[in-house]
Amino acid sequence: xxxxxxxxxxxxxGRHTPSATESNPPIFKMNIFANDKCSAKSRFWYHLRSLKxxxxxxxEILMCKLVGEKKPTVVKTYGVWLRYVSRSGIHNMxxxxxxxxxxxxxxxxYRDMGARHRARPSSIQIIRVKQVEDDKVxxxxxxxxxxxxxxxxxxHRVNHKLYVPRFSTKRPQTKF
Amino acid sequence: MVKLDTxxxxxxxxxxxxxxxxxxxxxxxxxxxxxxxxxxxxxxxxGPASGVVRKEIGYKAINLTRFKLPIQKGICTxxxxxxxAREKMEEKWAGTAWAKKLDxxxxxxxxxxFDRFKVLKAKQAxxxxxxxxxxxxxxxxDSSKTSKKSKKAKK
Numbered sequence: 462x463x464x465x466x467x468x469x470x471x472x473x474x475g476r477h478t479p480s481a482t483e484s485n486p487p488i489f490k491m492n493i494f495a496n497d498k499c500s501a502k503s504r505f506w507y508h509l510r511s512l513k514x515x516x517x518x519x520x521e522i523l524m525c526k527l528v529g530e531k532k533p534t535v536v537k538t539y540g541v542w543l544r545y546v547s548r549s550g551i552h553n554m555x556x557x558x559x560x561x562x563x564x565x566x567x568x569x570x571y572r573d574m575g576a577r578h579r580a581r582p583s584s585i586q587i588i589r590v591k592q593v594e595d596d597k598v599x600x601x602x603x604x605x606x607x608x609x610x611x612x613x614x615x616x617h618r619v620n621h622k623l624y625v626p627r628f629s630t631k632r633p634q635t636k637f
Numbered sequence: 638m639v640k641l642d643t644x645x646x647x648x649x650x651x652x653x654x655x656x657x658x659x660x661x662x663x664x665x666x667x668x669x670x671x672x673x674x675x676x677x678x679x680x681x682x683x684g685p686a687s688g689v690v691r692k693e694i695g696y697k698a699i700n701l702t703r704f705k706l707p708i709q710k711g712i713c714t715x716x717x718x719x720x721x722a723r724e725k726m727e728e729k730w731a732g733t734a735w736a737k738k739l740d741x742x743x744x745x746x747x748x749x750x751f752d753r754f755k756v757l758k759a760k761q762a763x764x765x766x767x768x769x770x771x772x773x774x775x776x777x778x779d780s781s782k783t784s785k786k787s788k789k790a791k792k
Contacts, residue, residue: 534691535711536673536681559676561693603676609710611674612652615696 462504464571464582468494470528470564471501477515488523489513494567494587498525508586530562538603539566540593545574546584553588557600559607563590649701656704656726657682658735661697664689666739668702668730670721673711681711685718686727704729 471493477486489509495501502525506517541556556573558566567590574580598604605611617635649655655671659682669684675693682699683691691714706720730736748756 534681536675561675561681606674606676610652612650613677614647614650615701616647618697 462500462582463496464568465496468496468564468568468571469501470494470530470562470567471498471525472528473501473505473525474523475505475509475515475520476523478519478521489515492528492590494564494590498527501525530564533561536561538593538595538598538607539563540589540591541566541570541587542589543570543574544586544588545578545580547578547580555599557593557598557603559603563592566590649703651680651696651701652705653710654706654708656702656706656730657699658702659684659689659694659698660700662694668726669694669699670706670708670717672708672717683714683717685714686721702730702733702735 472490473493474488474490476488477483479486491505491508493501493504493508495504502522505522505525506520509520510516536559539558539560541558543554543556545552545554556570558569558573560566560569567587570587571582571585574585575582595607598607619635620633651671651674653671653673657669657671659665659667659669664684664687667684667687667689669682669687669689671680672683672691673681675681679693679695680699681691682689682694704724704726706717706724706726708717708720712720
């Protein structure tokens with residue numbers, strides 16, 4: 462599993478291939494965050510074979526569809542439950558993100574895990590992603606941006622201009 | 638202990654309703670409004686009058702202006718357009734030195750070689766007029782000075 466760019470949300474439906482003993486096997490669906498359809502299906506089998514006794518060799522994908530966000534222009538808080546393998550053991554985690562879509566929340570979760578815990582995407586399993594109601598939000602950093610009158614200055618703004626001489630006779634303006 | 642209000646030091650803060658100028662990206666040079674604050678790095682902006690579709694943007698890509706619209710958090714695009722028109726944001730923005738500077742820069746960029754030559758000639762003519770007036774004043778000032786000096790010498 463690799464996280465290139467922004468992830469997309471897929472809903473994958475699959476089941477064991479019908480046989481003489483079981484003509485109508487149960488269908489399983491899974492919400493998968495992946496780069497493309499191919500890796501979404503691959504991820505589906507990865508999770509399913511650890512949860513149920515079904516492998517890709519004896520199974521079939523019924524549908525794999527892209528899931529769009531209902532309101533992609535509204536800021537929401539997403540809770541992400543995950544399991545990851547660190548250098549010393551396996552941990553379960555709950556993290557919160559303020560984003561416009563669930564896919565963006567999961568993408569920034571992978572980035573955050575990489576930054577804070579040096580966790581690679583291959584060692585992270587997303588268990589559950591859910592929009593959290595305002596009164597159920599736990600993390601103080603997320604809570605402070607939900608207040609009705611959030612206001613803060615942008616104190617020290619360094620203008621990184623490429624293709625401009627590094628040295629100048631004028632002092633840069635960092636506040637405005 | 639004196640309680641220092643940090644926000645009073647800054648006349649421009651990130652807040653819902655703050656009008657921003659987009660400095661980088663595909664919507665560069667357009668005006669928009671902060672509709673909601675996502676986190677410490679990004680905000681949700683909308684610019685119905687300038688053709689900016691509602692989207693998230695990093696604070697590094699925007700410059701804050703001194704204008705603020707009286708809007709509610711997460712206001713819809715339609716209502717925002719009305720507030721924008723009611724507050725006459727276009728006129729207010731056009732009146733700022735910032736907008737004028739941008740405008741003049743755009744004009745200068747659009748000029749041809751001949752246009753630049755005309756500006757050169759016009760500037761020369763203007764300087765000539767100013768210098769003439771200046772020299773006249775200088776001459777009169779000098780003469781008055783010398784007369785004063787001569788008076789002093791007589792005393």
